[in-house]
Amino acid sequence: xxxxxxxxxxxxxxxxxxxxxxxxxxxxxxxxxxxxxxxxxxxxxxxxxxxxxxxxxxxxxxxxxxxxxxxxxxxxxxxxxxxxxxxxxxxxxxxxxxxxxxxxxxxxxxxxxxxxxxxxxxxxxxxxxxxxxxxxxxxxxxxxxxxxxxxxxxxxxxxxxxxxxxxxxxxxxxxxxxxxxxxxxxxxxxxxxxxxxxxxxxxxxxxxxxxxxxxxxxxxxxxxxxxxxxxxxxxxxxxxxxxxxxxxxxxxxxxxxxxxxxxxxxxxxxxxxxxxxxxxxxxxxxxxxxxxxxxxxxxxxxxxxx
Amino acid sequence: xxxxxxxxxxxxxxxxxxxxxxxxxxxxxxxxxxxxxxxxxxxxxxxxxxxxxxxxxxxxxxxxxxxxxxxxxxxxxxxxxxxxxxxxxxxxxxxxxxxxxxxxxxxxxxxxxxxxxxxxxxxxxxxxxxxxxxxxxxxxxxxxxxxxxxxxxxxxxxxxxxxxxxxxxxxxxxxxxxxxxxxxxxxxxxxxxxxxxxxxxxxxxxxxxxxxxxxxxxxxxxxxxxxxxxxxxxxxxxxxxxxxxxxxxxxxxxxxxxxxxxxxxxxxxxxxxxxxxxxxxxxxxxxxxxxxxxxxxxxxxxxxxxxxxxxxxxxxxxx
Numbered sequence: 289x290x291x292x293x294x295x296x297x298x299x300x301x302x303x304x305x306x307x308x309x310x311x312x313x314x315x316x317x318x319x320x321x322x323x324x325x326x327x328x329x330x331x332x333x334x335x336x337x338x339x340x341x342x343x344x345x346x347x348x349x350x351x352x353x354x355x356x357x358x359x360x361x362x363x364x365x366x367x368x369x370x371x372x373x374x375x376x377x378x379x380x381x382x383x384x385x386x387x388x389x390x391x392x393x394x395x396x397x398x399x400x401x402x403x404x405x406x407x408x409x410x411x412x413x414x415x416x417x418x419x420x421x422x423x424x425x426x427x428x429x430x431x432x433x434x435x436x437x438x439x440x441x442x443x444x445x446x447x448x449x450x451x452x453x454x455x456x457x458x459x460x461x462x463x464x465x466x467x468x469x470x471x472x473x474x475x476x477x478x479x480x481x482x483x484x485x486x487x488x489x490x491x492x493x494x495x496x497x498x499x500x501x502x503x504x505x506x507x508x509x510x511x512x513x514x515x516x517x518x519x520x521x522x523x524x525x526x527x528x529x530x531x532x533x534x535x536x537x538x539x540x541x542x543x544x545x546x547x548x549x550x551x552x553x554x555x556x557x558x559x560x561x562x563x564x565x566x567x568x569x570x571x572x573x574x575x576x577x578x579x580x581x582x583x584x585x586x587x588x589x590x591x592x593x594x
Numbered sequence: 595x596x597x598x599x600x601x602x603x604x605x606x607x608x609x610x611x612x613x614x615x616x617x618x619x620x621x622x623x624x625x626x627x628x629x630x631x632x633x634x635x636x637x638x639x640x641x642x643x644x645x646x647x648x649x650x651x652x653x654x655x656x657x658x659x660x661x662x663x664x665x666x667x668x669x670x671x672x673x674x675x676x677x678x679x680x681x682x683x684x685x686x687x688x689x690x691x692x693x694x695x696x697x698x699x700x701x702x703x704x705x706x707x708x709x710x711x712x713x714x715x716x717x718x719x720x721x722x723x724x725x726x727x728x729x730x731x732x733x734x735x736x737x738x739x740x741x742x743x744x745x746x747x748x749x750x751x752x753x754x755x756x757x758x759x760x761x762x763x764x765x766x767x768x769x770x771x772x773x774x775x776x777x778x779x780x781x782x783x784x785x786x787x788x789x790x791x792x793x794x795x796x797x798x799x800x801x802x803x804x805x806x807x808x809x810x811x812x813x814x815x816x817x818x819x820x821x822x823x824x825x826x827x828x829x830x831x832x833x834x835x836x837x838x839x840x841x842x843x844x845x846x847x848x849x850x851x852x853x854x855x856x857x858x859x860x861x862x863x864x865x866x867x868x869x870x871x872x873x874x875x876x877x878x879x880x881x882x883x884x885x886x887x888x889x890x891x892x893x894x895x896x897x898x899x900x901x902x903x904x905x906x907x908x909x910x911x912x913x
Contacts, residue, residue: 344748365757
């Protein structure tokens with residue numbers, strides 16, 4: 289951002305600007321040929337990288353519009369004859385259990401995200417605004433838990449979930465999503481340190497108790513951090529495969545990942561249906577990305593470096 | 595980790611039960627209201643219950659199971675000592691899956707180098723910067739199963755990759771996922787495709803947080819792009835680079851989703867985590883699987899510990 293702040297690059301008026309820039313650049317960079325080569329290599333690299341990202345997706349997109357016959361007879365790089373052939377999407381939606389999948393994902397996502405926010409903000413409030421015996425111990429317990437990769441402990445977590453009689457219920461996924469998110473606690477903790485304590489004190493002088501302060505003052509001020517957690521948690525839950533696969537094997541409890549995973553059996557040779565299902569799963573992600581780009585970048589940066 | 599020598603006054607007070615010394619208030623902190631001793635615990639009771647039940651109980655159980663020959667169903671758990679661990683390190687069919695990790699490790703290194711290269715390119719003035727950034731990053735956001743299916747089609751015989759190679763004249767292509775000598779490289783490459791965008795965006799963010807005056811000063815000093823990379827960019831992203839490296843290693847060791855979705859571990863593409871999951875849930879050897887999980891957990895903890903030593907948190911321990 290900073291590097292381009294003074295000269296915003298606008299795609300709308302490329303021509304005069306480009307000419308201007310070239311003359312401006314002239315005296316500054318005497319080695320014109322070398323600079324030109326460097327620029328060429330740079331844009332070539334970026335274009336190749338972009339093609340690597342796009343081509344696998346583009347062929348799946350084209351495939352989703354092909355008929356069964358077309359799929360068998362044409363190559364992956366041939367566009368479909370009819371771009372408005374939505375039959376595959378209908379089949380994927382109807383027979384592929386995608387409706388159930390989206391519904392289950394939505395339920396699990398809403399409940400777990402709300403739970404994560406409550407748990408995270410409550411922990412952060414207690415740890416940041418109180419000094420009490422055992423505080424460091426609690427901090428240490430949370431910190432230590434971030435080091436345990438959840439994929440390793442599922443063998444034993446499975447027994448706990450069974451003992452709680454949550455196996456094969458949405459409760460299993462919800463509990464695991466909201467109960468094991470320590471990164472969210474850290475994001476809240478960090479943000480809360482920037483909320484002035486004088487606000488708490490003023491409210492306390494007005495006779496507010498600690499719970500009122502948490503609910504009426506702290507929680508509303510945490511909104512930006514809440515947005516961050518909603519975004520990174522939302523993406524993570526939407527994409528999670530392992531937990532629903534392990535704990536919710538029943539067909540009716542399929543989330544989008546597991547529903548899509550089950551496409552491989554019945555639609556084994558019908559690649560156009562699989563492609564349609566894949567595109568249906570990717571579209572919400574793409575829409576979310578286009579609208580929330582900046583928040584997603586920021587959220588991931590604050591989430592990943594914890 | 596919690597009980598290192600410089601134990602906090604709070605914990606020491608708990609242990610030795612001294613009368614508490616008058617506490618010096620940290621600036622900007624609320625004075626400890628009287629009678630609020632219970633209040634923080636009211637806020638913490640639910641989070642702590644979750645933490646203990648879903649993280650610490652499983653970890654403790656896992657260590658116990660790893661010393662038994664339990665099958666996950668029978669009520670009695672027979673203690674077998676370190677038998678399971680001996681099996682892991684002596685039975686070649688268990689141990690050899692670690693070699694599969696090597697492919698993912700190589701992939702992880704390639705992923706970081708690529709991400710660093712692209713982030714550096716984009717940190718200079720570039721047309722369509724946001725477009726490039728978005729396109730290169732987007733794969734990271736896609737559902738893992740969807741990526742698995744996309745690449746099953748991409749890599750299948752007569753799939754996109756073969757078609758592209760045929761277009762440039764390469765006809766005799768191997769079975770990318772069917773041939774045991776290619777399958778792991780193909781899967782590792784798919785993982786690179788999936789995760790590279792995150793590293794790229796993190797690196798780019800770190801590079802761009804360098805004040806632009808530094809570049810201007812470097813320009814005045816006649817620095818070229820390489821100098822800027824070597825003396826401005828590289829130092830500024832040292833910490834995030836270290837962190838990403840460790841995360842990439844841990845990720846390579848615990849690779850699961852891509853191979854599980856795409857091949858189910860067939861053709862010699864079984865990774866350590868797939869094997870652990872199968873041992874536990876397919877072959878009902880919870881004891882042995884727990885021992886394998888313990889081994890992986892210890893490796894990850896050691897790597898993390900090394901990382902904390904080599905790249906200490908600049909902020910220092912907050913409280």
